[in-house]
Amino acid sequence: MTKLLDYFKNRQAAMLELLAEMVQRESFTSEKASVDHLVDYMGAQLQSLGASYLQRLPQLEAGDFLLAKWNEDAAGRPYLFLAHLDTVHPAGSLKAMPIRIEDGRFYGPGALDMKAGAVIALEAIRALHERDQLPRRPIHFLLTTDEEIGSPYSETLIKELAGHSELALVMEPATKEGAIKTWRKGGGKYTLTIDGRAAHAGIAPQEGINAIIEFAQQALEINRLNDLKYGTSASITLVEGGSAGNVIPAQARAHIDARALTADAMDDLHEALTNLYPKMPGARVSCVRGQHRPPMERRPHLFEKAASIGERYGITIYEAGSGGGSDGNFTAALGIPTLDGLGAHGDGAHAPNEHIIIDSLPRQAALIAALLLEW
Ligand SMILES: [Zn+2]
Structure with a gap:
């Protein structure tokens, strides 16, 4: 043969x-x-x-x-x-x-x-x-x-x-x-968008809602979704935010690369990422999946x-x-x-x-x- x-x-x-x-x-x-x-x-x-x-x-x-x-x-x-x-x-x-x-x-x-x-x-x-x-x-x-x-x-x-x-x-x-x-592994690309409120960083910082600070808290939350031993990862791979050096940032945006070995783990990850809730009063958080493969x-x-x-x-x-x-x-x-x-x-x-x-x-x-x- x-x-x-x-x-x-x-x-x-x-x-x-x-x-x-x-x-x-x-x-x-x-x-x-x-x-x-x-x-x-x-x-x-x-x-x-x-x-x-x-x-x-x-x-x-x-x-x-x-x-x-x-x-x-x-x-x-x-x-x-x-x-x-x-x-x-x-x-x-x-x-x-x-x-x-x-x-x-x-x-x-x-x-x-x-x-x-x-x-x-x-x-x-x-x-x-x-x-x-x-x-x-x-x-x-x-x-x-x-x-x-x-x-x-x-x-x-x-x-x-x-x-x-x-x-x-x-x-x-x-x-x-x-x-x-x-x-x-399956994989999904997510876009995290955070909306706060802009304000003058010198004159009225108290009137702003700092989207980057909100992002920082969300980032830690997302990082906790990693379970590398079981092949699950949620990696924040790109971040942008803010508009000028003296403005409380009204927006932050991040890209998340999510991967998992099983459909169940992928679903759990999806569930967690799409149900993030804001930590700061007045902030808005949304996380949307783009391209993905099971x-x-x-x-x-x-x-x-x-x-x-x-x-x-x-x-x-x-x-x-x-x-x-x-x-x-x-x-x-x-x-x-x-x-x-x-x-x-x-x-x-x-x-x-x-x-x-x-x-x-x-x-x-x-x-x-x-x-x-x-x-
Ligand atoms: Zn190829």
Whole structure:
């Protein structure tokens, strides 16, 4: 059963070539035109992989999305692949961090997060399609372009597709040590706004309600919500307040980053943050949630199943988790079996030394192919 791995080892050069083509096409998340160039290229790739359905979903703000399907008429619930094409590296990053291969590593902006993941999934599908071994059920592949800004435009579509899927395969990078991700914290961004009353700090300080002093008391309250041992955090990450050096401040505003491991803990945190009450007479306090992702809770039997399939093909996998979110949070929260971090091994995501371990390309492609064959 190690034949599968040998097969993909022979495909390593072709996989690297595709990865280089993708990295060459820079795709900073907020530069629609450049992301769309990569989308053009990927559309052609998907076409050449025998997809029976290919749709480009135009977007106004982000790059366009691509949805490809194989076996769309087959019975059964689909397997859903999720990958994103956008990166956090602004156009021109290639100059400072050009593509290079060194010590079995491939360096380049967006290589790890997560162009290599897309390469791996495409290669696994290509191989099985060519051998006529794709499972007799629909396979859906969604390429999005807004993950790095929290998937505001693709969230609905992801949930819609995931809702009737058998399994979601998220091609985000593995951990630095090469483990797949079986849990991810949920996270929410909150804006705390405090209104007091302005007054002249010299002539009539007694007439003011100092919003910064109110904030200081709220800050301590919020800080008490941290329960780091259990993975719950409420971090005040940005603060602004006041208007001038001689004015009692009428307003203060803060940004809170809230994270938790379970839906229950996330709900408790939400409850506490949205029910803060003012400490000073006359002050007003409001805390509102913006973008958020539910937690992807660990479901041990999923990892065990994936690990035993890998084992049959000579591939040992490990599991770990992350405090950061991905689109897997959305699918898992719907109760859809989700395997995340199936992409390349490597390090330096979002950083100048971003790279993948080249060996992991064939290894992960073999794992994906095995999962498709045996799940
Ligand atoms: Zn990513």
